[in-house]
Amino acid sequence: MVTVVTQVCYLAAATLFIFSLRWLSRPNTARRGVFAGVVGMALAIVGTLLHPEIVGFQWIALAVIAGTVVGIPLSRVPLTAVPQRTAISHAFGGLAAGLVGSAKYSIWLGEGELTAFRTIAIVVEVLLGFITFTGSLMAAGKLQEVIPTRPITYRGQNAVNFALLGTAVLCGVGLVVNPANWPLFGVIVSLSLVFGVLLIIPIGGADMPTVISLLNSYAGLSAVAMGFVLENELLIVAGALDGASGFILSVIMCRAMNRSFSNVLFGAFGQVQAQAAGGEAKPVKSATPQDAADYLGAAQRVVFVPGYGMAVAQAQHRVREIYDELHKRGIEVKFAIHPVAGRMPGHMNVLLAEAEIPYEALVEMDEINPEMPQMDVCVVVGANDVVNPAARTDKSSPIYGMPIIDADKARMVLANKRSMNPGFAGIDNALYSADNTLMVFGDAKSVLGDIAAALRAEREGKAAA
Amino acid sequence: MVTVVTQVCYLAAATLFIFSLRWLSRPNTARRGVFAGVVGMALAIVGTLLHPEIVGFQWIALAVIAGTVVGIPLSRVPLTAVPQRTAISHAFGGLAAGLVGSAKYSIWLGEGELTAFRTIAIVVEVLLGFITFTGSLMAAGKLQEVIPTRPITYRGQNAVNFALLGTAVLCGVGLVVNPANWPLFGVIVSLSLVFGVLLIIPIGGADMPTVISLLNSYAGLSAVAMGFVLENELLIVAGALDGASGFILSVIMCRAMNRSFSNVLFGAFGQVQAQAAGGEAKPVKSATPQDAADYLGAAQRVVFVPGYGMAVAQAQHRVREIYDELHKRGIEVKFAIHPVAGRMPGHMNVLLAEAEIPYEALVEMDEINPEMPQMDVCVVVGANDVVNPAARTDKSSPIYGMPIIDADKARMVLANKRSMNPGFAGIDNALYSADNTLMVFGDAKSVLGDIAAALRAEREGKAAA
């Protein structure tokens, strides 16, 4: 029997979680949102600890301490590692759901309390939980590149996967018919663990962000299922919020990449890379950081288009230095943010925020595109696909139809990357060989550093003279 | 015991109601919204009829038939009577809630089933229900002007009202302490009925729209309370939706009138009318419909500002004729819609829609105001307060701070009304005596009819020549 106090805590917690996400909608209220979330979680835990069934706290205390010890360092990872961290935390979430489900099954099995309804809920919870667990671990591995990121495919792969999933579901049905048949439960657990792995194997490393968002919503759904198992509405609400968020984010990513879910899940997209990268490169004009600095110093309006490369190179602070230099000269500087620039939604925003660039200077794709023709210089920093004109022009291109930032429409383009290698989509980019484009090859961090230095030198030179 | 089928119906109904309101958000999906609402209601009723407790259907059938017979004519009222109809339907809603509450009380009293919780829920339901009932009837009466619309106030009125409400609440407490004490229940019912009347008496007729929106949310809340009484979540959801809607609409109205709830409820606003109407009128220039037609025919850009007067006069179809005439001449015509023009939210939109004016031509206040200076002619049709510059300029004015449509900024203004009488707020309007304003006195319907005729004659004259 759950006490009233506990119920009140749960109700308050659910309400706070909703406010937490509402407040996250705008930067100036966002931190209040985190606070609300923390309070809500605290209430939920306190309320739970009041449960009369709880006979001993030693294991709980131990686990809480251990969790805190592991959690704190996990929150200190560099921002480039955020996708991996997210994947790991989904894995943990899935694990928790799977374990609670299994525990409940074993307990109710012993007590002969397994109603059909409970069994269904448990099966769903365990399936989703363990699939999320191994799936997210694989995703994290590919993002961290400890596992080969290229998609591993073989004939009839999807058939095999569906067969696996089908069997798991069938076992579930069997279990509902006869809940006492515990070997079936074991089969379900192992099948979901295996399926989680096989699901990710054929997906290219660069598709992982979309995948982890999907896994995010699975994790949410498994929490919902747990709510049904424990007849706890707080779990249902929180799980639903999480599920919705994961789903919406993955939809946004797919849209912005102009691809379908199934294409992401079964498209083995990363492969294209291998092939297309073969296309011979067209002649390009290249320039030195000094040249770049001169062009920038002479401009009235400058726009930066940051991409994954800036993240890899951790070049955002150099970008900031250039921003300051230009600002000192009264040059107007904006940042064009593509919804899927980088490797996770909002990736560029966090990085630039980290470099303390005011968020009013960050302009979304749809707003900046009309202004592009008025831009004197467009600096492309480690962005590739999101500025690839092929998306507008070349029907045959795999990214055709993907909305892009019209960098090519700026009066002149300075593009920084290390080589002519393609980006995530693995295709050539006509922007680099365009007449109004100058390539500034090299690692973003060093190249932009040089540009900033050149600008500073020039300014101080002026000041001295 | 409620059956599963019933529960499924209720769940589906609640979902459909939410979709119904979501789809109402845009005109092109709005009618689908109504359809969803109808289906949801049908499901709710079917599900309820399956209740095993129901032993006889004769009374239900009878009541349903009677309700349909009364409901159909109520849906055919002219659009000017919509506020009254709304008030009446709130009265019915409140009545139903109050009666169900009373019935439940009597039943459980007999069966000795009155838990403290049930009693609380019933008291809330009955209080809100019956207050809404008599309050809405009074509101309807004042809107229909069968009851004197001017506020009736006396010293210590609010004190009396609060005393009443307080007693009712105290009785409620007493009843919770001893649910069997049924005379207390009688007192509560009578007090709420009386309170509903006294609540409305001091409020001026023109404030009724705001009041009925408030009563709207009371009706919703009483449905919620009924949900707690019957432990029915469908009622809770539907009631909450209704409550939210009424609350938000009344907030919008108060904001657009730059007034507070308490000012609306206790301000006895209509009184001002009496006083201020006394102010002697300034000299005004007036013109004939023929003059007006000539000015309109010569204009490039024309904007109409419709107000309550157009509604009273049912002049929207004449407006449409003028709109067509000007359109034929290639003159650009827009309609400036003030959020509280008329006597209910969206009043002008429905009227103009009835006259088949495309809704793209209806522009909201904030969008049109910047364009006003470019307008050659601004035609004010029975609008007064919503175009009263005093709201911008005169700190002492009761409507100071209320956002208005800047008709006075147009190159010239043609204002139609029957006299120099003030409008709802009961104050003079400097717009009418402005240099660039010409008054075209008379009933909107006939005056605009004449203007349309003059324009048509002129055009056909041209065609003939």
Add this chain to the structure above:
Amino acid sequence: MTELNLFPMLFALMLAGFVGFQVIQNVSRLLHTPLMSLTNAISAIAVVGSIIIAGEQKTEVSTALGAIAVFASVTNIVSGFLITDRMLKMFKERGK
């Protein structure tokens, strides 16, 4: 009813409150009059309670009260939906 069946209902109320505010705030000003009449019709959901009272016929009184309540609610349902649709039919896009 123990006070514990209460909490699922409080959850429903809390959630429905959020849904209500968000949904209503998205309704275009253009349609605020139809909105009023549509919510009228929906809040006539009180018909559910009324039908049960009128149908279970516990006492003459309760049955009578229930029947009146059914009548009142059905009136709102019928007139509410009909007038809403009548108004919405009027809203036309340019050229339609």
Add this chain to the structure above:
Amino acid sequence: MTELNLFPMLFALMLAGFVGFQVIQNVSRLLHTPLMSLTNAISAIAVVGSIIIAGEQKTEVSTALGAIAVFASVTNIVSGFLITDRMLKMFKERGK
């Protein structure tokens, strides 16, 4: 549990689904990365179930599983909230 306690939960799921979609859609793109980590932390609400299992100590196995689950959830709670706040601290308005 009879299948009827099920419906309040289904109501909660349905309503929370609407709330979730509406709330998340209002989150500015600017904050999508913090959004991911915040929802991580919130979905670690699984801690509720884990604590009960680890605490009621029905069997060695269940207690062990529960404890691991608590560990996993707490990790998410701690790291999720901390990293979200860390990221949000970075977002500065012009001139701030």
